[in-house]
Amino acid sequence: MAQQRELDSYDLRILAAWQQQGDMGPVEMSRHANLSPSQCSRRMQQLRSAGYVAKVAAVLDAQKLGVGVSGYVLITLRSHEVSWLDAFHNRIAAMDEVLECQALTGADDILLKVATRDLASFNTLLRELLVAPEVATSRSSIVLETLKSTTNLPTRFANG
Template sequence: MLDRFDLRILETLQERGDMGPIEMSQTVHLSSSQCSRRMQALRKAGYIKSVRAVLEPSKISVGLQAYVLVTMKSHSPTAADAFRERLLGIDEVLQCQKLTGASDMIIKIATRDLETFNQVLTRELLGAPEVANAQSSIILEDIKSTSSLPLNYASMNP
């Protein structure tokens, strides 16, 4: 079970994953050794999957991001595994989630421009033998984008 200090550490790390125990101690109001111990325990317990840098797309020439809704031809394990392997090999695929409803998956793609997006879409997705249909929507404006999860659902010690 988590306590309020653990939740504050997790909340802070979601915003600033590069924060060390000394800086964390000033934010959480615990000693740096306590923060270090708690941060290690949270990692060991699996609360923290990984820590990554969030890059600015325009600085690395990523000018287009889009979502693609995919409908599969078959839901067989063989087709699903083949498509999964295909997606894992495409650098431009940022995310892929299985869905309920009319579409089977939603895929987020990042490319340099519309021409590059069209190549990825036609060659990699529409060209895949497992795909029956794909509908794309280009992101015009990034209004809110976060990987931070809401911590108000976490089980907490009283």
């Protein structure tokens, strides 16, 4: 990994544009960053080498894939022993319906973001979680409407 450097306004424009369209090449990027394609190519490679781009992925259409229900599940674990945590992590890693899993502070230990076909498959997922020996309790909420959904991080904090 290259040495961390201060990002300038051109780098921030490149990163912001990349978040909107991850497969953008230097020619198209040059229109967003107001730089020549060769300068964009060099900067894009430097930003990749420095680790500013974690990965590039396509955002798929949930409806076309038959994913009709999304929700959140709050979980309290029975134990925080390493063996229990490892077993839970392995269980969650094997469930493709689990999109995100975060460890939390506060009363609940884990927050899951999940996506399933329908209410029946959401219920099946909840049952799988509830019978897991590592899980003490769970609470769930189904998403009724998505008001905002983005993978874009705010770039304004980059140099602060």
